[in-house]
Every structure is written in C-alpha cells, then in structure tokens.
Amino acid sequence: MAVSADEKSKICLACGKPLKGRIDKKFCDDYCRNNYNNQQKAKGAYSAYVRNINNTLLKNRRILEEILPEAEETAKANKDKLQRMGFHFKYFTHLYTTKTGKTYFYCYDYGYLPLENEWFLIVKKKDESYN
Numbered sequence: 507m508a509v510s511a512d513e514k515s516k517i518c519l520a521c522g523k524p525l526k527g528r529i530d531k532k533f534c535d536d537y538c539r540n541n542y543n544n545q546q547k548a549k550g551a552y553s554a555y556v557r558n559i560n561n562t563l564l565k566n567r568r569i570l571e572e573i574l575p576e577a578e579e580t581a582k583a584n585k586d587k588l589q590r591m592g593f594h595f596k597y598f599t600h601l602y603t604t605k606t607g608k609t610y611f612y613c614y615d616y617g618y619l620p621l622e623n624e625w626f627l628i629v630k631k632k633d634e635s636y637n
C-alpha cells in the first residue's frame with residue numbers, strides 16, 4: 507500500500523520514529539508523549555535559570571555603571587551600599603588577576619576590586635581593551 511506524503515513526513519516528536527495512523531498523531535504512544543512533555547518542562551526550567559542569571563549580571567553591571575562617574579577612572583563603594591542597590595556578589599562574568607596578584611571581578615566591562623574593610627574599587631574596562 508502506498509504511503510501518502512503527509513504520513514511519510516510525520517515523525518514522533520519524542521523519538522523521531524515515523525508515525526503511522528491518524529494524521530494528527532504526534533507521538534508513538536503515551537510513553538513518548540510523557541517523555542516529550544518532561545523534556546519541554548526541563549527546557550523551560552533551564553531557560554528560566556539562565557535568564558535569571560543573565561538579568562542578575564546585567565543588573566550588577568548597571569549598578570557598577572551607576573556608581574562610577576563617566577569622567578572618572580575609578581570609584582569606591584562599600585559592601586553595604588552595593589547590597590542596598592541590589593548587587594549580587596555571587597555573580598560575575600570573569601576574573602582578572604594582575605601581575606601583582608590582585609583579582610578584579612568583572613560583570614562584562616565593569617569590574618571591582620575588593621579592598622580592605624568591605625570597600626570596593628570600581629573600574630571600567632578601557633575602550634581599547636575590548637578586543
């Protein structure tokens with residue numbers, strides 16, 4: 507018996523096997539349907555997690571940007587102020603360690619260096635160092 511083009515192109519969304527039968531079928535069976543739904547749920551949770559971290563990083567950057575005046579090279583802020591502004595110390599994009607062993611924590615192009623007594627030196631990457 508010939509298989510119509512439509513039936514031929516239908517595959518199970520979960521396992522990718524060709525589907526036979528009703529044209530509106532999306533899965534082989536309940537097992538595949540459940541598998542697929544669980545996968546979709548996991549994907550949703552994952553992207554929410556990633557989105558939250560991205561938002562936190564962007565917020566951190568915005569806070570550092572707010573503290574550092576455009577005309578200045580550096581600024582200082584204490585932990586209390588940063589936290590009140592909603593800064594999350596847990597999240598940063600990368601670290602930069604100088605030859606003298608100081609480690610800067612960066613959120614994109616803005617960074618901070620922990621100083622003594624919970625003070626922080628805020629810095630911005632220089633334009634020529636983006637590449």
Ligand SMILES: [Zn+2]
Nearest residue numbers: 518521534538
């Ligand atoms: Zn299947």
